[in-house]
Amino acid sequence: MKRLLFTVISLLFSVSVLAAEPSADRIDLTSSTVGYAAIVIFILAYILVMGEEKLHMRKSKPVLVAAGVIWILIGFVYSGDNAVLAEEAFRENLLKFAELMLFLLVAMTYINALEERRLFDALSAWLMKKGFTYRKLFWITGFLAFFISPIADNLTTALLMSAVVMKVAEGNKKFVALCCSSIVIAVNAAGAFSPFGDITTLMVWQSGKVEFTEFLQLFLPALVNYLIPAIIMSFFIENKSPTTLHTEVELKRGALRITFLFLLTVATAVACHIWLHLPPVLGMMMGLGYLQFFGYFLRMTLPGSLARKRAMAEREGDQKRLQQLGGVVPFDVFSRVSRAEWDTLLFFYGIVLCVGGLGFMGYLGLLSESLYGGLDPTIANTILGVVSALVDNIPVMFAVLSMDPEMSTGHWLLITLACCTGGSLLSIGSASGVALMGQARGYYTFMSHLKWTPVIAIGYAASILLHLWLNQATFLS
Numbered sequence: 001m002k003r004l005l006f007t008v009i010s011l012l013f014s015v016s017v018l019a020a021e022p023s024a025d026r027i028d029l030t031s032s033t034v035g036y037a038a039i040v041i042f043i044l045a046y047i048l049v050m051g052e053e054k055l056h057m058r059k060s061k062p063v064l065v066a067a068g069v070i071w072i073l074i075g076f077v078y079s080g081d082n083a084v085l086a087e088e089a090f091r092e093n094l095l096k097f098a099e100l101m102l103f104l105l106v107a108m109t110y111i112n113a114l115e116e117r118r119l120f121d122a123l124s125a126w127l128m129k130k131g132f133t134y135r136k137l138f139w140i141t142g143f144l145a146f147f148i149s150p151i152a153d154n155l156t157t158a159l160l161m162s163a164v165v166m167k168v169a170e171g172n173k174k175f176v177a178l179c180c181s182s183i184v185i186a187v188n189a190a191g192a193f194s195p196f197g198d199i200t201t202l203m204v205w206q207s208g209k210v211e212f213t214e215f216l217q218l219f220l221p222a223l224v225n226y227l228i229p230a231i232i233m234s235f236f237i238e239n240k241s242p243t244t245l246h247t248e249v250e251l252k253r254g255a256l257r258i259t260f261l262f263l264l265t266v267a268t269a270v271a272c273h274i275w276l277h278l279p280p281v282l283g284m285m286m287g288l289g290y291l292q293f294f295g296y297f298l299r300m301t302l303p304g305s306l307a308r309k310r311a312m313a314e315r316e317g318d319q320k321r322l323q324q325l326g327g328v329v330p331f332d333v334f335s336r337v338s339r340a341e342w343d344t345l346l347f348f349y350g351i352v353l354c355v356g357g358l359g360f361m362g363y364l365g366l367l368s369e370s371l372y373g374g375l376d377p378t379i380a381n382t383i384l385g386v387v388s389a390l391v392d393n394i395p396v397m398f399a400v401l402s403m404d405p406e407m408s409t410g411h412w413l414l415i416t417l418a419c420c421t422g423g424s425l426l427s428i429g430s431a432s433g434v435a436l437m438g439q440a441r442g443y444y445t446f447m448s449h450l451k452w453t454p455v456i457a458i459g460y461a462a463s464i465l466l467h468l469w470l471n472q473a474t475f476l477s
Helices: 002-013 033-050 060-077 083-116 119-129 134-152 154-168 173-193 199-206 213-234 255-274 280-316 319-326 333-338 342-370 377-391 393-403 409-422 431-439 446-450 453-470 472-476
Strands: none
Touching (some): 060 083, 083 255, 083 333, 083 342, 083 431, 119 255, 134 154, 173 409, 199 409, 213 409, 213 453, 255 280, 377 393, 377 453, 409 453, 409 472, 453 472
């Protein structure tokens, strides 16, 4: 029983960026009072995160405090001659968060810029004009999410599609929550068969464990993973059209060009990582520069654009148009940055630092010994997929790659599928789910996603079984 307990605990917390072999000076705290206290603190913080909807307390608060307490405990133990080890470990974890935060910040800035330019209003108006029912909207947004995610990555796609859903079904809390759950499932599933779709898949590809074309073998399992829960969910949607009145929406100047810059930013990030082996955040921050330059162009050309539009409106006698032009304000990139979901970004800080500290205490060694040393890789990888729903799939995959167990191509594909799709079991299991909890605040929450966990689990099990059957030859390689 004690071994099983240590295995579960180590699974939950073995996600430190210091996932290499422990240093000789590293202090093993896994069986100490400090270690147990840190685990209790983290669990209590996560309970508060799960109760966000009921407590009306932002999810960043408890994890920020927990992260501070955990690292203070580590600092206390390592005070003296070993203080430099704790300092270096903290800086490594902080660097990992900084890369993630800046990546997300740029993505959120672009999303906010596109929303300000009314792109999502226009897409929503088009969907409303077509007269689609809620059920058809559910399937349209789900399939769009599934097929865009392999190109634009799951986080970006989730933010885009949830913004559209929020516009189309404004005020329908039940439908928005259900659609957001479906979008999270779709983008995470699609991320399994493309290195561009999910960071976990990209990590496996970059490590040389699986060739690029071999990921395509996961397409059908990923599709099944999305379709099974989506079909069940669709029966709970009213087959009626939204009551929102259709309105004509005019895109603001530069909307389509900002969309192109967003795609160029994603391409730059991917190119930096794939061909230059540099962190993707470099390309994302460069993309923020694209947006800043274009924002400067919009500001400089605004007076001339307004003069032409006013002259046209005066000739046509369009007083309403003249009034609208009078309220036009220059595009400001930094106002878009300020509208980023900072609660989500701070939540990531807390999580990265919490699990990083717990990993530094020595739980990765327990995982390596207890998991792949005593379980069949198929069982171990399936369990890790479930664990990724609690911890987040990216650090779980990082821990597996760091341990580098001897596995066949089929098993590496299995852990990729499990980590990507297992993260959909809970809203906190993937970056897309956490980001949507911030973007669709008050609509999509931990509890609204949790009610669909049983049907998501059916899809998870079915996708794994289908992979084991369809791609059985890869388990021999």
